Amino acid sequence: MPDDGEAWLGIDLGTQSVRVLAVTAGGAVLGAGSAPLSGRRDGPRHEQDPDQWWTALCAASRCALRRVAGARIAGLAVCGTSGTVLLTDRTGRPVSPALMYDDGRAAAQAARAREAGLTVQDTWALPKALWLLGEYGGGSRAAGTGGRARTARLRLVHQPDLVVARLTGALPPADSSHALKTGYDLHRDAWPEAALAGLGVPDGLLPPVVRPGTRLGEVGPAAADATGIPAGTPVVAGMTDGCAAQIASGALRPGSWNSVLGTTLVLKGAARDPVRDPGGVVYNHRAPDGTWLPGGASGVGAGALAAAFPRADPAAMDARAAAYEPSGAVAYPLVSPGERFPFLAPDATPLLLGEPADDADRWAALLQGVGLAERLCLDYLHHLGAPLDGPLAFTGGAARSAYWNQLRADILGRPAHVPEQTEPALGMAALAAHGTGAAPTLAGAARRMVRTRAVLAPRPDRTARFAEPYARLLDALEAHGWLPGPVAAHARARLDRDTAGP
Template sequence: MAEPNARPEVWLGIDLGTQSVRVLAVDAAGATHGSGAGRLRSHRNGPRHEQDPEHWWSAVRTACRQALDGVPGASVRGVAVCATSGTILLADRTGRPLTPGLMYDDSRAVEEAPRAAEAGADLWERLGHRPQPSWALPKLLWLLGHHPRLPAGARLLHQADYIGARLTGGPVATDSSHALKTGYDLEHEAWPTALLEDLRIPAGLLPKAVRPGTALGAVCAEAAESTGIPEGTPLVAGMTDGCAAQISAGALEPGAWNSVLGTTLVLKGVTARRLRDPLGVVYSHRAPDGNWLPGGASSTGAGVLSRAFPGRNLATLDARAQRYEPSSLVTYPLASRGERFPFLAPEAEGFTLGARHRAPEADYHASLLQGVAFVERLCFDYLGLLGAPLDGPVTLTGGGARSRYWCQLRADVLARPLGLPDNAEAALGMAVLARAGTSTPLSTTARDMVRLRAVVEPRPERTRRLLESHLELVDALEERGWLPTAVARHARRRAHL
């Protein structure tokens, strides 16, 4: 790890979230020298979710000035931007917005998604994913249908592209990570020209795409005046916010995985080859070095706790739950109807095996914590069945990682050590990428800048007892017809190793 410096060089990471923009100024040893935030406002109406792109820029200006307050301008060496995946707008040739920003979860394109899926069936089969109404490509079709007379030179911008253009003073290439949900072919590293023609997307509407970490330009004088970022600072192509968080967790070499436990559970890892998933529940981004970043999102997660125990002190419940290992109940804890990973079952619903009405509430709470951990293990089972390497380090991030007991329980169920990063903010991931893009390889840079605050070791005697309940859940999911038999068999083999 690099040593701290009294007047170090710093790199800026800009993270455009849903409710705010976060900016961090970070040195080569991973120490934060400045941070800032700017609020964002949304407009929601049913399936529609929009933001004003000008507000993005205003929040970036505010957050950058806060982060750079007290940081010598000459020490800033680079900047990178991450944003929400699938957020787009249309702009004129000067970059002025022609439409609001359609956000990552805007799902108005319900008629356009099947059209995009049918037209690109062969492409989606090869790439292993399929456009959903919230993806950028269907939303682009919706925009074109409602804005048929675009001015000459109009173009699509992803959220990060818009900020990049404001920083440099002119159009910038998009990064392949943000472009994935717009239909970019990560395998061939090109826009699928034939598909775009079939969908009647005008030639020239889509930006040039490059790998993350590629130099896009430099901060212009006007942006320097607005943000405090020195003029001439290199701008490096970023990644989506999920990939940025993976960088900040240090999961960057084949076999490494980051498990993000928030309202739902998301696993993201690294493979040398793209995983081919017949169920379509795993899809991959691509890293700057050409490795693949597979991931999947389950419908289980910490959201089940606030729903089961609204307003309760979960730390107190955690302490009481430790007496129930394993719980007398086996719970499949879905945060919402339908499962997306490690199997696809839109009709799936949560359930509990055992006499829940007679169980103490701490026992039921324990079954929820354990149930999420069992699904997490099943996710790894499925990734292993697809051929993913699972022998690298695993880190835990997200709100669920704040519970030390839950982290211990997850280590016991997974039967492996789990690292807890000191700072898992997406803005840190972009600071790491900004430095890598201007100097050293990403994995090497991350080893210097990403710090672990703790490593949780598994307790083998607890693992044996907990896996009995895990296999009860596997049996129940298979019996309901949701979990494919091949996955269930693989899970049983791994549990008996």
């Protein structure tokens, strides 16, 4: 890899902000910038105005690049929230709002897709595409040639595709990572055309697909003026935010895992073979080298803290919560209705078993509830036979909390490490370095860029304290009919084992 006279941009289109990092081959962050995003939540609805992604990127990139002195920007890659899609016309102009990763209005369309033999969840992008066609494109409501003409002018666009189109001046192919939840078959490297046609997906709606790391174009003059990114900078195909965070953790060796804790929780690992899950809870992305990245996305996460305590000082609340281990209450802190991993339950709602003594105890219950859900995710992966014997990394915005990191390691009963940079944007910088030819392998690029900030060892006495709350949670989830009995039994059998054990 070249010396640190070059830097790569990683762009992360998150739920609450756009984040940009300029990173050298050796992992030094030369510049960072962010800009906020807003959205609309209303019951199952979760939308964003897609135009604000570009506005936020312009602000974040200019902020990051102001701090970059003397380094050439050698390439960039963009990640987005998995399953976030919209409709555009053929020029890339949005004709619908963006349906976010957890928008739950397409349950009926998801059921139709499953009847057609496709493995999808209710919040995946393919059901949303069908819903968007009905609402904004005519779709099944369209009659005759007028309806067909309207749908023929439409394109389904994943979140990063829209930003890449603004950067390069043309709608790009989708990367296979984002296309996965739109129904793309990673084993065949093809769209399931017969099934999609049976669902009424019009020809030309879905984009061509390329592997992550593929060069898509370069930054044009107008985009350079708007963003400050030099014209001619190569743009390579990215991956989902969960995969980006996995790269940023260095968890690319089979058996290693990355737990990304932000608004919600995503657990991603590496394996030589895909992890088979008949229930469709765990799905498998594919790395640029053809190996597999199994994992799943939960609905629990730090968003539950923000919703319950919108004006809280997290560090101060963490300090108070330390007095409640375990909390007087047991929580399953879903951010919004419905759960996707470690079980599939569209009707699931947040749980709080017991009554917290005060706000600090309630905060503790939410922190611990995320850790307990994280443990159940690992137990479910063990139930499926996934390799779990490698290192575990914590990334995402919540990994800034030293207290929460240690608490999670204690609940899981296994060591973990926290990279110096916990942002998915770092993973996109590594992918950009690989995609532009500066690093022969993605794993090699990540090894050089990823630096460890902290190593966490579980405290056995603390781990033992959380066995009873975990058992109570398993009982409650099973009683509600959300957690299948065999999975609950498997998790109970592992109460006295760490989550890396056989």
